[in-house]
Amino acid sequence: MLKISGLTKMFGAYRALNVGNIDIPRAQITGIIGPNGAGKTTLFNTIGGALRPNAGTVLLDGGDVTGLSPHRLAAKGLIRTFQISRDLSALTILENLLVARPGQLGEGVVSALFARRKIRAEEEAAIEQARSLLQRVDLWRLADQSASSLSGGQKKLLEVLRAMMLSPKLILLDEPAAGVAPTMEGVLCDFILELKAEGVTFAIVEHDMEMVKRLCDDIYVLTEGREMMHGTYEQVTTDPRVLNAFLGSMV
Ligand SMILES: Nc1ncnc2c1ncn2[C@@H]1O[C@H](COP(=O)(O)OP(=O)(O)O)[C@@H](O)[C@H]1O
Ligand SMILES: [Mg+2]
Structure with a gap:
């Protein structure tokens, strides 16, 4: 992909x-x-359009998407999630999902009456989509609460839901387990695995090796900006080069 x-x-x-x-x-x-410092976040920022690469190519389904803006990448189905920022925390949980949708509202529409109908229909479709996503992770009952009231794990779920509002093909997740309580980690993993079963593709940067073990089909090990090797969890966690480089103290 x-x-x-x-x-x-x-x-x-x-x-x-x-x-x-x-x-x-x-x-x-x-x-x-x-x-730390291996270049993992830089890799995601460079793929996801936040940074322009100096060289190299990124192909999405065979099409060149190198250096495209996050907005254009999102339109092609590639989304990089971000932590729910202070601004987003001020919104309700439902609003967080609604603002994640691209701004089709009224764009390029000439007739005011037609525009109003179209906007109404789009709003209703967006609310319906948000409701069904929130119900899946048991957050619908909290839809009108401020996002700031959510736990770390619920905020991570909300990040994934915000991405899902754009019906993505590929989601880049940077450290999904960071700040997440162990019980919520299981909920988050199960939800990610459910989305995978539905055909969503993920790339995940993660330090928590339990989460990596549960989730990842294939793992790339990055050191000093380069990929050192890739393989299954068993392969990378038993590779002497990887153990020497950093995993020795982690698994
Ligand atoms: N905006 C930046 N300006 C200068 N150096 C940066 C910037 N972002 C990251 N770096 C450096 O690039 C290297 C890779 O960083 P990063 O991608 O954040 O690593 P990781 O996510 O693997 O911990 C680090 O040495 C970091 O200090
Ligand atoms: Mg990082």
Whole structure:
């Protein structure tokens, strides 16, 4: 689904990212692990349109999407999630989902009457979509509460739901387990696995190796901006190079 090759990102003279080939197959969960500073977030920012790469290509379903803006990538089905920001916390849970949808409201519509009907229909469709997503993770009952009232784990679920409002093909998740209580971690994993079973593709940066073990079909190990190896959880966690580089203390 997503093919990355030769992707390079420089910060001044510092080469934060310099990967060869990374393949993210359809309807699978691909993990990206590595020590702090390995370039994992830079990789996601470069794929997701927040940063422009200095070299390399990103192909989505064979089409070149290198360096496109987050907005254009979202329209093509590639979404990178972000932590629910302070601004979004001020909104209700339902509003968080509604504002995640692209701004079709009234765009390019000339007739005011037609526009009003169209907007009404779009709003109703958006609310319906939001309701069905919130019901799936038992957050519908809290729909009118401020997002700031949610636990860390519920906020992570909300991030995934916001992405799902755009009916994505591929979701990039940066550290889904960070700040999530152990009980909610299971709920979050189950939901991600459910979406995978429905055909959604994921790439996940994660430090929590239990989560990586539960979720990931294939794992890339990044060190110093490069992919050191990739393989199953068993393969990467028994590889001497990976253990030496950073996992020795983690698994
Ligand atoms: N905006 C930036 N400007 C300069 N250096 C950066 C910037 N973002 C990241 N870096 C550097 O690039 C390297 C990779 O960072 P990052 O992608 O955040 O690593 P990771 O997510 O794997 O911990 C680090 O050495 C970091 O200090
Ligand atoms: Mg990071």
